[in-house]
Amino acid sequence: QVQLQESGPGLVKPSETLSLTCTVSGGSISSSYWTWIRQPPGKGLEWIGFLYSNGSTNYNPSLKSRVTFSVDTSKNQFSLHLNSVTAADTAIYYCARDVRLTGYSSGWYEIRAFDIWGQGTMVAVSS
Amino acid sequence: DIQMTQSPSSLSASVGDRVTITCQASQGISTYLNWYQQKPGKAPKLLIFDASNLETGAPSRFSGSGSGTDFTFTISSLQPEDIATYYCQQYDNLPTTFGPGTKVDIK
Numbered sequence: 001q002v003q004l005q006e007s008g009p010g011l012v013k014p015s016e017t018l019s020l021t022c023t024v025s026g027g028s029i030s031s032s033y034w035t036w037i038r039q040p041p042g043k044g045l046e047w048i049g050f051l052y053s054n055g056s057t058n059y060n061p062s063l064k065s066r067v068t069f070s071v072d073t074s075k076n077q078f079s080l081h082l083n084s085v086t087a088a089d090t091a092i093y094y095c096a097r098d099v100r101l102t103g104y105s106s107g108w109y110e111i112r113a114f115d116i117w118g119q120g121t122m123v124a125v126s127s
Numbered sequence: 128d129i130q131m132t133q134s135p136s137s138l139s140a141s142v143g144d145r146v147t148i149t150c151q152a153s154q155g156i157s158t159y160l161n162w163y164q165q166k167p168g169k170a171p172k173l174l175i176f177d178a179s180n181l182e183t184g185a186p187s188r189f190s191g192s193g194s195g196t197d198f199t200f201t202i203s204s205l206q207p208e209d210i211a212t213y214y215c216q217q218y219d220n221l222p223t224t225f226g227p228g229t230k231v232d233i234k
Contacts, residue, residue: 045163045171045214045225060222094170111177112218113161117170 002027004095004118012089012125018082022095022118029053029076033098035114036069036080038091046091050098051078085125092120129153129217133226139234146202148229150215155195159219162191162200165228166211174213175200207233 008020022034036048049059051069059067063082071078082089096114103109130153140146150160158178163171173182175191178198188203202209210233215226 044227045216047223047225058221062222096170109157111180112159112223113173113176113182114163114171114216115173115176115182117172120170 002097002116004097004116006093006095006118006121008093008121008123010122010124012085012123013127014086014125015084018080018085018089018123018125020080020093020095020121020123021077022079024076024078029071029073029078033100034071034078035096035098037094037096037114038089039094039120040088040091048080048082048093087125090123090125092122094118094120128222129156129220129224131215131217131224131226133213133215133229135229136227137230137232139232140205141234142205142207144205146205146209146231148200148213148231150193150198150200150226152196152198152217152219156217156219158194159217160191160193160198161216161218162189163214163216164209164211165214171214202231205231205233 003025005023012018030053033050033052035050038046051057055071057069066083068081095118097116099115101111132151134149160178162175164174165171174185174189179191190201192199212228212230214228
């Protein structure tokens with residue numbers, strides 16, 4: 001079964017770039033959508049964006065100016081880069097599979113869900 | 128962005144009780160709504176997709192209903208292992224957004 005594992009530094013200095021990698025095991029990263037979500041300590045979930053295995057991306061407008069995703073299909077990995085971080089970026093960062101099902105029933109529809117999640121990695125922004 | 132609200136923000140119920148959580152969207156989202164369970168210290172887990180479809184492997188005591196702006200998530204008989212925070216998520220419009228969560232505890 002497909003499993004996801006986040007990796008990266010647990011501490012980043014303010015104004016620097018936060019970089020995390022998600023490794024996909026038990027299946028191929030190809031032909032699927034993948035997403036990043038974060039959760040500040042004790043708070044709710046915020047969607048950061050998604051990418052497709054061909055490298056196309058869609059970012060949350062609230063973070064769009066600071067975030068970049070990349071994919072390495074040879075390593076079955078995708079990555080998140082968030083620049084100019086502040087304390088407000090302190091959070092648990094999750095990667096997840098963004099599964100989609102498209103069909104037609106009196107109109108086209110697309111069911112979407114985050115069906116497989118990594119365990120999450122805590123990143124603190126502090127000097 | 129579509130705003131999601133949930134009520135109550137927390138609840139305490141006895142084992143075996145029927146538990147209901149509501150989720151409301153700031154505009155109509157058809158049935159493009161999912162429910163997740165997050166246990167303390169763990170990643171969220173998908174329980175219900177497309178408002179009413181039970182994810183494979185999820186216990187049948189979990190169910191969902193609704194369309195448009197108003198949705199309901201139900202645990203038919205609360206079990207000790209259901210202690211968690213439950214989130215709704217809309218995916219009708221990007222950015223996809225989550226509700227603030229409902230924390231469920233055992234009385």
